[in-house]
Amino acid sequence: MITKEVINQAIDYILQHIEEDITLEDVAEYSHFSKYYFSRLFKEQTGESVYGFIKRVKLEQSAFRLKTEQERRITEIGADYGYSSSNYSWAFRKHYSMTPVDWRRQSCFSSMAHPFFHHESWQAESFEVCDSKITIENIPDYYVIYERRFGSYEDLRRDWDGFIEKYQEYITAKTKLLERTYDDPAVTSAGHCLYDVCMSVGEDCALKNTAKIQGGRCIVYHFKGHAKQIYAAYQTIFLVWLPKTSYELDATKSLFDIYHAVDSETMYMELDICIPVKE
Structure with missing residues (x-):
C-alpha cells in the first residue's frame, strides 16, 4: 500500500x-x-x-x-x-x-485465458447482449476514504476485507463501496496494476487519505454474476461495444465500480462498471 x-x-x-x-x-x-x-x-x-x-x-x-x-x-x-x-x-x-x-x-482476440481464474477461459459477449446491460448516465461525484495499491487485482478480496475492518466506524446506511482501477490486466503485468479501494464519506471527514472520485457522463454496465465474469465484461465493453459506438473515453477521469451486493461465499456480485466518456 x-x-x-x-x-x-x-x-x-x-x-x-x-x-x-x-x-x-x-x-x-x-x-x-x-x-x-x-x-x-x-x-x-x-x-x-x-x-x-x-x-x-x-x-x-x-x-x-x-x-x-x-x-x-x-x-x-x-x-x-x-x-x-x-x-x-x-x-x-x-x-x-x-x-x-x-x-x-x-x-483483437475475443476469447483467451483468464488472467485471474487461471483454469478458466473467457468469452466476449455479443454487442447486443452487452448493449442490453448498458445505460448512459450522469453519475455524481463521490467523496471517499481510499487506500491505493500496486499489485494484482487477484488481491482485491483480501484488500477489501482489511479495508472494511479498518474503517468500519465510518460505515452508515448511505455508504457506497467503490473501486477505482487504472490498468487493464491484459496490458499491465499483475504486479504493477494500480487500484484504489474506496468508501464514500461526508466531505467533513478528517482523515488525510480522502479524495473525490469525479463522476459526470458515464457508460454504466450493470453487472450481475460471478466475480470471474467481470474481466469478460470489461473486455467486451472495450473490444466489442465501444468500437461500434460514437462514445470517446474521457482520459482525464478514472474508471470505477460501484458495488451494490457481494456474497463472499459464492462470489456473486452486483455492481455498476462506470466508464467516463466525453460530453
Missing part, C-alpha cells in the same frame, strides 16, 4: 499529464520537494523510479489504445505519447517482446 499521500498526489498528477513531456523535475516541483529527495521517496513507496513509472505508463496506455482504437494508425498513437515512429516500435518491443503491429493483432 502507498502510505504517503504526497506520492498518491504525484501519481495522480502524472496520470493527468501522461500525454505530455512530463519529467522528474515537473513532478518534484508539483510536490514541493527537491528532485533528489522526491526520487528516493517515490522509489521507496512504489518500487519504481519516477522516470521508469512514467515510461511504463506511457507504453501501457498506448498499448491499451492500440487495442481499443483499431481505426487509428499506430504511429499516431505512439506520437500521442511523445514517440517517433522508430522509437515507439523499439520501446514497445523492449517492453512487450513484440511489435505494436503484432500486439494489435493479438489483442
Whole structure:
C-alpha cells in the first residue's frame, strides 16, 4: 500500500499529464520537494523510479489504445505519447517482446485465458447482449476514504476485507463501496496494476487519505454474476461495444465500480462498471 499521500498526489498528477513531456523535475516541483529527495521517496513507496513509472505508463496506455482504437494508425498513437515512429516500435518491443503491429493483432482476440481464474477461459459477449446491460448516465461525484495499491487485482478480496475492518466506524446506511482501477490486466503485468479501494464519506471527514472520485457522463454496465465474469465484461465493453459506438473515453477521469451486493461465499456480485466518456 502507498502510505504517503504526497506520492498518491504525484501519481495522480502524472496520470493527468501522461500525454505530455512530463519529467522528474515537473513532478518534484508539483510536490514541493527537491528532485533528489522526491526520487528516493517515490522509489521507496512504489518500487519504481519516477522516470521508469512514467515510461511504463506511457507504453501501457498506448498499448491499451492500440487495442481499443483499431481505426487509428499506430504511429499516431505512439506520437500521442511523445514517440517517433522508430522509437515507439523499439520501446514497445523492449517492453512487450513484440511489435505494436503484432500486439494489435493479438489483442483483437475475443476469447483467451483468464488472467485471474487461471483454469478458466473467457468469452466476449455479443454487442447486443452487452448493449442490453448498458445505460448512459450522469453519475455524481463521490467523496471517499481510499487506500491505493500496486499489485494484482487477484488481491482485491483480501484488500477489501482489511479495508472494511479498518474503517468500519465510518460505515452508515448511505455508504457506497467503490473501486477505482487504472490498468487493464491484459496490458499491465499483475504486479504493477494500480487500484484504489474506496468508501464514500461526508466531505467533513478528517482523515488525510480522502479524495473525490469525479463522476459526470458515464457508460454504466450493470453487472450481475460471478466475480470471474467481470474481466469478460470489461473486455467486451472495450473490444466489442465501444468500437461500434460514437462514445470517446474521457482520459482525464478514472474508471470505477460501484458495488451494490457481494456474497463472499459464492462470489456473486452486483455492481455498476462506470466508464467516463466525453460530453
